[in-house]
Amino acid sequence: MNPMFRGVLVVGFSAVAAATAWAQKPSNTVQEIERYRELLQDGNPAELWEARGEALWKEQRGPKHASLERCDIGLGPGVVKGAYTVLPRYFADTDKVQDLESRLVTCMGALQGISESDAKKVHFGNGPKKSVMEAVVAWITSESRGMKMNVSLDNPKEKEAYEIGKKMFFYRAGPHDFSCATCHSHDGLRIRLQDLPNLTNPRDAQRAYTTWPGYRVSQGEVRTMQHRIFDCYRQQRFPEPGYASDAVSALTMYLARNANGGTYNAPALKR
Amino acid sequence: MEKTYQRMVLAAGLAVAVGMVGCAAMQETDKSGEEALTLMKKDFKSRGQATVDRLNQDDVQALCTKYSGDAALPPEEARRVEAAQMAHVKYPADGKLLGDWKAGEKVAQAGNGMQWSDNPSKPGGGNCYACHELTKAELSFGTIGPSLYHFGRNRGFTAESQKYAYGKVYNSEAFAACSSMPRFGAHGILTEQQIKDVVALLMDPHSPVNQ
Numbered sequence: 488m489n490p491m492f493r494g495v496l497v498v499g500f501s502a503v504a505a506a507t508a509w510a511q512k513p514s515n516t517v518q519e520i521e522r523y524r525e526l527l528q529d530g531n532p533a534e535l536w537e538a539r540g541e542a543l544w545k546e547q548r549g550p551k552h553a554s555l556e557r558c559d560i561g562l563g564p565g566v567v568k569g570a571y572t573v574l575p576r577y578f579a580d581t582d583k584v585q586d587l588e589s590r591l592v593t594c595m596g597a598l599q600g601i602s603e604s605d606a607k608k609v610h611f612g613n614g615p616k617k618s619v620m621e622a623v624v625a626w627i628t629s630e631s632r633g634m635k636m637n638v639s640l641d642n643p644k645e646k647e648a649y650e651i652g653k654k655m656f657f658y659r660a661g662p663h664d665f666s667c668a669t670c671h672s673h674d675g676l677r678i679r680l681q682d683l684p685n686l687t688n689p690r691d692a693q694r695a696y697t698t699w700p701g702y703r704v705s706q707g708e709v710r711t712m713q714h715r716i717f718d719c720y721r722q723q724r725f726p727e728p729g730y731a732s733d734a735v736s737a738l739t740m741y742l743a744r745n746a747n748g749g750t751y752n753a754p755a756l757k758r
Numbered sequence: 759m760e761k762t763y764q765r766m767v768l769a770a771g772l773a774v775a776v777g778m779v780g781c782a783a784m785q786e787t788d789k790s791g792e793e794a795l796t797l798m799k800k801d802f803k804s805r806g807q808a809t810v811d812r813l814n815q816d817d818v819q820a821l822c823t824k825y826s827g828d829a830a831l832p833p834e835e836a837r838r839v840e841a842a843q844m845a846h847v848k849y850p851a852d853g854k855l856l857g858d859w860k861a862g863e864k865v866a867q868a869g870n871g872m873q874w875s876d877n878p879s880k881p882g883g884g885n886c887y888a889c890h891e892l893t894k895a896e897l898s899f900g901t902i903g904p905s906l907y908h909f910g911r912n913r914g915f916t917a918e919s920q921k922y923a924y925g926k927v928y929n930s931e932a933f934a935a936c937s938s939m940p941r942f943g944a945h946g947i948l949t950e951q952q953i954k955d956v957v958a959l960l961m962d963p964h965s966p967v968n969q
Contacts, residue, residue: 647790647793650790651790651793651794651797652794653790653827654790654791654794655797655798657823657826657827658794658795658798658815659815659819659822659823659826660812660813660814660815660819661808661812661872662812662872662940662945662946662947663872663940663945663947664818664819664822664931664940664941664945665938665940666826668826668827669902669938670902672826672827673902675901676900676901677900677901677902678888678889678900678902679888679898679899679900680897680898680900681900683902687827721808721873721874721875722873724808724812724872724873725802725808725812725813726803726805726808726809726810726812726813726874727802727803727804727805727808727874728798728801728802729801729802729803732801733797733800733801734797734798734800734801734802735801737794737797
């Protein structure tokens with residue numbers, strides 16, 4: 488799509504989005520999203536994040552004035568195509584299982600000299616306060632479109648991360664006695680009008696996992712799986728999970744592995 | 759509110775320490791389970807009212823975590839939890855269980871409370887519509903729990919049904935161990951008055967639930 492046209496569409500899109508009070512009217516939201524999907528067809532505002540992310544990947548940044556182009560995100564240094572389909576995975580240099588964001592923090596440190604706290608500082612963008620992470624993740628994930636999820640548990644640390652992630656998924660606590668499983672381990676349920684995927688069942692797990700990151704119509708931002716997990720923990724009345732932490736990598740390992748075989752198709756458009 | 763909840767967890771923790779550990783299930787150590795908790799304690803941070811001590815489980819939460827996924831809760835464990843939780847149900851001192859159904863409808867609609875994004879000094883909601891159908895006017899309802907439309911009519915407008923409804927909202931685990939429904943009274947999510955109001959929503963013959 489021509490970038491001018493795309494820009495106009497995005498502006499129009501957010502204006503209408505703001506006017507229709509998404510949060511209060513989930514019933515309309517579902518229909519409205521369908522309408523916008525048709526309207527936008529193959530033009531998703533996430534494309535703007537993807538373009539910015541590709542530029543950021545190649546840009547010389549940080550104290551070392553280096554780009555991220557030699558970063559190994561799972562298929563060897565510099566390989567982006569298909570890399571998201573094998574994440575999270577074990578990395579020998581850090582001796583850890585890492586998801587994409589965690590890995591990018593590692594590369595920003597090693598290649599660009601950017602400290603961990605600086606790399607994580609603006610982890611979720613908010614209007615003019617833009618997140619480097621969300622953009623780079625949008626671009627990298629877009630390079631796996633159409634490919635099958637293929638997460639390995641061959642390494643013992645990968646197996647361990649999966650088992651820990653599974654325990655986290657079923658861990659009930661807090662004032663509401665909730666776990667992820669409260670909302671995501673039964674077929675065909677919904678909260679208000681929002682369908683709840685059963686993330687223990689391969690069909691729903693594939694559909695959910697392969698459509699993140701997403702451009703969130705309700706927020707006007709591209710959000711990654713990292714943010715989805717953060718926001719579900721908020722609703723779960725838990726404390727805040729650390730951004731790009733080992734705990735989030737483990738939980739993501741459980742979700743990603745359950746989605747194996749699904750065809751990756753994101754950044755998508757989300758409520 | 760948060761204080762009530764912390765006290766509850768503390769009390770439950772004490773009870774476990776003092777005498778309830780007879781249950782073998784709880785003593786069994788489970789490697790990945792312990793690793794998961796250690797990792798969460800390392801990586802989760804307190805934010806607002808959602809403090810990290812919320813990661814500590816009471817005995818019900820620990821048991822329900824153990825019997826989740828493919829592991830079914832043994833009936834004798836379920837009865838034990840229900841009996842123990844029943845002892846925590848506190849009925850109103852004035853003996854009145856029914857409040858104002860109009861206020862109850864507001865409590866049923868409100869989804870805020872106890873999240874790090876909520877202001878702890880504002881009253882929280884019950885968010886009943888997230889999981890239940892209640893009235894015909896509200897079409898935006900969830901399906902995690904059963905429909906409560908005509909609850910009073912179906913159960914009969916009796917003192918017993920009122921008592922059941924109050925107890926269920928106060929402490930759901932006393933009636934169905936490992937239910938997905940929160941323990942609104944026992945965990946200080948709702949006040950006594952708010953519970954009376956939602957009970958009126960369920961039980962008042964004039965409430966839209968019973969039209």
